[in-house]
Amino acid sequence: MFGYYVSLAIRSLRGTPVLSALMVAAIAVGVGASMTVLTLNYMMSQNPLAHKDNVLYAVQLDSWDPNEAYQRSNNEIPYQLTYRDAMALLRSDIPTRQAAMHRYGFTVSSDDFELRPFSAEARITTRQFFALFDVPFVYGGTWDADADRSPVQQVVLSKATNEKLFGGENSVGRSIDLNGEPFTVVGVLDHWNPSPKIYDLNNGPFNEAEEIYIPFGLHRKFEIYSWGNTNGWASGDSGEGYEGHLQSESVWIQYWVELQDEEQLENYRDFLTGYIREQKQQGRFQRPLKFALTNPSEWLVLNEVLSDDNRVLGWLSLSFLLVCVVNAVALMLAKFLRKAPEAGVRRALGASRHAVFVQHLIESGCIGVFGGLCGILLALVGLGTIRQLSFGYIDQVATMDWLMMLAAVGMAILASLLAGIYPAWRVSRTNPSLYLKTQ
Known part of the structure; x- marks a missing residue:
């Protein structure tokens, strides 16, 4: 069933390319900005003599x-x-x-x-x-x-x-x-x-x-x-x-x-x-x-290697990600409500509210995966820019390892799932009878 829902999600994303791209971009920008700062903080806080x-x-x-x-x-x-x-x-x-x-x-x-x-x-x-x-x-x-x-x-x-x-x-x-x-x-x-x-x-x-x-x-x-x-x-x-x-x-x-x-x-x-x-x-x-x-x-x-300023920047970057999630909520709500007639037909054919909710939540997760991958690219660009601006002073810490890449994808999926909860709930609560007359 999971694979079927993923295939439905991919088809849905292809069906609305502009709206889907905006949602992916909202997640990607938030994840890219936050992971740039969080990666620096993570690398600066490493203990090579642990x-x-x-x-x-x-x-x-x-x-x-x-x-x-x-x-x-x-x-x-x-x-x-x-x-x-x-x-x-x-x-x-x-x-x-x-x-x-x-x-x-x-x-x-x-x-x-x-x-x-x-x-x-x-x-x-x-x-x-x-x-x-x-x-x-x-x-x-x-x-x-x-x-x-x-x-x-x-x-x-x-x-x-x-x-x-x-x-x-x-x-x-x-x-x-x-x-x-x-x-x-x-x-x-x-x-x-x-x-x-x-x-x-x-x-x-x-x-x-x-x-x-x-x-x-x-x-x-x-x-x-x-x-x-x-x-x-x-x-x-x-x-x-x-x-x-x-x-x-x-x-x-x-x-x-x-x-x-x-x-x-x-x-x-x-x-x-x-x-x-x-x-x-x-x-x-x-x-x-x-x-x-x-x-x-x-x-x-x-010695305050990771200064209070870096910690404040980390919290600010997460706040920016939260703003991007709010924007993604609005975009997902608009997209999912456009699919309400389709959800109504599925409900009329016997699909439960839970099934409709899970289907759209999985679609949100797919948006998070694409957003996370794009966010990694943006974070790498951000870290590269920091390396150039620092004239080599922090080359060793302005790099992203595999752990931080996985964290970026995980953060993007979590952000997209949080953004998709309300829109998925709204579309799962639609009354099938409202849309059967138009189908």
């Missing part, structure tokens, strides 16, 4: 001004650490893995004279960064442990950078120049580009992953500053110059730890408590003792 949500933690320490809280975050603790605090935490052997890091950049050149030097985004980090965030290697691996504290000039390349410099070949052991200094390649990554870039939400959560990775122990040799956010409230007695910057109260280091179980988590909390008390005795950390260990899902919320 599988490690119970073992991975961003570390925050409240080393801020004793007279004023750090107001940027909801928990009033700086998002990042000072260099001296990061180096102190690296001495702990409690975490299974831990990584200190920040953003930087280099001018890259090689012995290939045909390749012009280019600027590359870099991540200055410790060797456990790659294991901590499940970064895959295609060649080699990370640098030795002593490179985290001593100036060892080694580098890990992204897959794209390796293809640019060495044509995708195994470049482990070969040399490149960074700012004119020779660095030995120790590893090449496979494709890896998490979105949002959860390990560093301070510098654009949807930016591309870095092109090169450099050991943390090179700070003093090259006087490396952060290319990301640096905030501070006092220099204290740290002195001037680069060493003064390293010893200042400026926060510019992101810090993550991996803690496998509750016991390890409690031990690390005790360690942080002891460290802060020790620093208080030295005149630092003058605010009340406070720190935070935040898992990836909470970190995304804390």
Whole structure:
């Protein structure tokens, strides 16, 4: 019976092409607009580290001004650490893995004279960064442990950078120049580009992953500053110059730890408590003792990756879809009432009101299917326009996967069924005797 009703629906749609096209367009426009916004919100709210949500933690320490809280975050603790605090935490052997890091950049050149030097985004980090965030290697691996504290000039390349410099070949052991200094390649990554870039939400959560990775122990040799956010409230007695910057109260280091179980988590909390008390005795950390260990899902919320504005836009897009559904109700009512004589004949021949109602509701569902497919095309056009307007900033999130495509069709069918309930009910209530005289 369902197949028969579908065939009746197709014939009915063909019989009134203009009205049918208007109904499909009403649903398609509403679904296309709403799915454009909802897809962006859905992709922005993804957690690429969801599988490690119970073992991975961003570390925050409240080393801020004793007279004023750090107001940027909801928990009033700086998002990042000072260099001296990061180096102190690296001495702990409690975490299974831990990584200190920040953003930087280099001018890259090689012995290939045909390749012009280019600027590359870099991540200055410790060797456990790659294991901590499940970064895959295609060649080699990370640098030795002593490179985290001593100036060892080694580098890990992204897959794209390796293809640019060495044509995708195994470049482990070969040399490149960074700012004119020779660095030995120790590893090449496979494709890896998490979105949002959860390990560093301070510098654009949807930016591309870095092109090169450099050991943390090179700070003093090259006087490396952060290319990301640096905030501070006092220099204290740290002195001037680069060493003064390293010893200042400026926060510019992101810090993550991996803690496998509750016991390890409690031990690390005790360690942080002891460290802060020790620093208080030295005149630092003058605010009340406070720190935070935040898992990836909470970190995304804390950093407002999906802002309130995006949520408001999502509700507005659904409101627009509701307006389109109301328009579709009027169009369907006009179409179904034009078919009232046909429904009256069916009723006179023995069809029940329920059968007539289901027949027209299935026709509404068919309109939803066509509207959903057209809505997907409109959403893809909308997302493509957003990619162009954003100049590549959100390319990774302005895309529609199969799940969202299925959601678009499902939303369209639901919207069309809601729009068709009243018109289908009206036509099912027609009195057959009114139309038998005219047939």
